[in-house]
Amino acid sequence: xxxxxxxxxxxxxxxxxxxxxxxxxxxxxxxxxxxVGISSGVPGFSAADSKGQWTGLDVDxxxxxxxxxxxxxNKVKWVPLASQQRFTALQSGEVDVxxxxxxxxxxxxxxxxxxxxxxxxxxxxxxxxxxxxxVQSAKQLKGATVCVQAGTTSEKNMTDFSRIHKxxxxxVVFDKFDAxxxxxxxxxxxxxxxxxxxxxxxxxxxxxxxxxxxILPDLISKEPLGPLVxxxxxxxxxxxxxxxYGLIEAEENGITQANVDKLKAETTDPTIGRLLxxxxxxxxxxxLDKDWLVRAIKAxxxxxxxxxxxxxxxxPVGLARGxxxxxxxxxxxxxxxxx
Amino acid sequence: MSAERxxxxxxxxxxxxxxxxxxxxxxxxxxxxxxxxLALLGIAALLGWLIHNxxxxxxxxxxxxxxxxxxxxAGFDIGEQPIAYESSDSYWRAFAVGLLNxxxxxxxxxxxxxxLGALVGIGRFSRNLPVRALCxxxxxxxxxxxxxxxxxxxxxxxxxxxxxxxxxxxxxxxVFLSKSGLVLPFAQHGADxxxxxxxxxxxxxxxxxxxxxxxxxxxxxxxxxxTAAFVAEVVRAGILAVPRGQxxxxxxxxxxxxxxxxxxxxxxxxxxxxxxxxxxxxxxxKNSSLAVAVGYPDLVSIANTSLNQTGRALECIAIVxxxxxxLSLATALLMGGLxxxxxxxxxx
Numbered sequence: 001x002x003x004x005x006x007x008x009x010x011x012x013x014x015x016x017x018x019x020x021x022x023x024x025x026x027x028x029x030x031x032x033x034x035x036v037g038i039s040s041g042v043p044g045f046s047a048a049d050s051k052g053q054w055t056g057l058d059v060d061x062x063x064x065x066x067x068x069x070x071x072x073x074n075k076v077k078w079v080p081l082a083s084q085q086r087f088t089a090l091q092s093g094e095v096d097v098x099x100x101x102x103x104x105x106x107x108x109x110x111x112x113x114x115x116x117x118x119x120x121x122x123x124x125x126x127x128x129x130x131x132x133x134x135v136q137s138a139k140q141l142k143g144a145t146v147c148v149q150a151g152t153t154s155e156k157n158m159t160d161f162s163r164i165h166k167x168x169x170x171x172v173v174f175d176k177f178d179a180x181x182x183x184x185x186x187x188x189x190x191x192x193x194x195x196x197x198x199x200x201x202x203x204x205x206x207x208x209x210x211x212x213x214x215i216l217p218d219l220i221s222k223e224p225l226g227p228l229v230x231x232x233x234x235x236x237x238x239x240x241x242x243x244x245y246g247l248i249e250a251e252e253n254g255i256t257q258a259n260v261d262k263l264k265a266e267t268t269d270p271t272i273g274r275l276l277x278x279x280x281x282x283x284x285x286x287x288l289d290k291d292w293l294v295r296a297i298k299a300x301x302x303x304x305x306x307x308x309x310x311x312x313x314x315x316p317v318g319l320a321r322g323x324x325x326x327x328x329x330x331x332x333x334x335x336x337x338x339x
Numbered sequence: 340m341s342a343e344r345x346x347x348x349x350x351x352x353x354x355x356x357x358x359x360x361x362x363x364x365x366x367x368x369x370x371x372x373x374x375x376x377l378a379l380l381g382i383a384a385l386l387g388w389l390i391h392n393x394x395x396x397x398x399x400x401x402x403x404x405x406x407x408x409x410x411x412x413a414g415f416d417i418g419e420q421p422i423a424y425e426s427s428d429s430y431w432r433a434f435a436v437g438l439l440n441x442x443x444x445x446x447x448x449x450x451x452x453x454x455l456g457a458l459v460g461i462g463r464f465s466r467n468l469p470v471r472a473l474c475x476x477x478x479x480x481x482x483x484x485x486x487x488x489x490x491x492x493x494x495x496x497x498x499x500x501x502x503x504x505x506x507x508x509x510x511x512x513x514v515f516l517s518k519s520g521l522v523l524p525f526a527q528h529g530a531d532x533x534x535x536x537x538x539x540x541x542x543x544x545x546x547x548x549x550x551x552x553x554x555x556x557x558x559x560x561x562x563x564x565x566t567a568a569f570v571a572e573v574v575r576a577g578i579l580a581v582p583r584g585q586x587x588x589x590x591x592x593x594x595x596x597x598x599x600x601x602x603x604x605x606x607x608x609x610x611x612x613x614x615x616x617x618x619x620x621x622x623x624x625k626n627s628s629l630a631v632a633v634g635y636p637d638l639v640s641i642a643n644t645s646l647n648q649t650g651r652a653l654e655c656i657a658i659v660x661x662x663x664x665x666l667s668l669a670t671a672l673l674m675g676g677l678x679x680x681x682x683x684x685x686x687x
Contacts, residue, residue: 084646087650087652088652091400091402107650108650111402111403112403112650113397113402141543142543143543143546145504145519145544150631150640150643155415156648159414159415160414162416163426169416171415171416171417171418172418173634173636173644174633174634175640176632179632179634183634188498188553190543232399
């Protein structure tokens, strides 16, 4: 862990020879592969299966970008990153895009040379407790020891929440997600805190009996998660942003992995025609070709399909759409118009 | 000639020739000095270039840098605080808390690993076969399993098998042992003089007293048992380094085995052991940085959190490097001083 952090630093020192404004797309095309930073094990978002294949919502975003850009969803080099490594990896150019359940804050956006593209998941920080404690609300956790992962917004949010409600929460901070999980399930902490999606994911993967653990209803923060890129390459930022928006627009317009080819051939709807590059060439404006979104949808499906496949109610993670429903269905998922 | 005049003073050695005054390229001392100066300039230039390059590139990428963040509010809590700390305190203070936590576990570890290591090292010369075998087995087991694995095992054993805080094992309502750690009564100096702070179970936690968290205990156990295996080998080598004749001489004047060890072998072995022991103490201190794996808020853990809140990666890592460098140099200096004093005292 320490070695890799230092080598990242060395990379940062050695690799920073010039700003790459506008060069990311060219570099990727030349290399024939996108380097995507992901988390190393959050089921539903990014986790490796028994065959070593990465799956999850964050992974599908990476695949969609690869499909739109390079015509092949598999032309991705996955770089699993710990929380503390992720920003340095992006800054130093080790990854082209960070698709790794990362919340954006003003500090992160304005002071780290990073830029936020679009939200793929609206989350909030929650608490999980063993059901036998009968705790119903986070405000009842007075004096509790809480397991938390280092290098996250969770540490600070929890501190603020603890101060406001005079709870005197005691953090035990682990540098690895796995270590924090193990300590919570061994009973070292009376509560566990991270983004609510992370709690559901941990409960699904680690708990011997999922019913023995309650995720409390309180959400103590806003955690908009989405891919990040380096600042200074606006062309690349636009590509990542519009791939995400394209996937959301596709859901709004009923374009799915299964019907995308048929729709493209038969549609008379001007919006669908535009989205699928039949009537207008939106790809050209991004430095791509007109089929960019068709390929992305064929590779991973529209946003709703990605959601249901990875974290939806029928998956072990079991998260209702909630705030991540389309805006037309009462949720917050609102794509800027792809036109 | 010495046989005839044994008491004659040793004649003073002739003084080495004084270096000639004036400059000459042919003079070795002059050349050496010039080379040293050039090397220094080269290193300074390289460092300057690295710093300048990094700074300008960070500026070009909009990454902010500087040390001003140390004065800002840290905003996060720390689970173990040897000095008073609130989340509204500065990053400075947070780093100080981390440093003290590192020192706390490193110093305790150094004391304990020395004691245990000495016992095991001496035990390897025991006449009792099971004791010898046990000591040897200990060394082989603990020095060959990676420290990180040992830390995780200690930690999971502690938190898995101890009772929940609310069902803590208690001795006389004064000492509590649970997943929250070991809590002891603690003498406190307040406005009304000294009094005992007794731990009391309140809600989810045990308040009052002095607590040793499972994180601290796991790191301490891990560092102690791991390093003691190496210390035992140092002790063994030190004892073996004492010439056999010394032991025979001690036996000839009827010293017991224990007396031999304490008066003859031990002091001579100590001199051989000092440099190697210093290395072990340095290793132990540096290895304490693995503490973050089991949630102990040492310096590295605090630096990690700070790095993530502020994005000042270079600064935070520089602080960590500077602190470990200072600790290492201080340890080496201290041990060197002790060793010199020891030699001076033992000098014939």
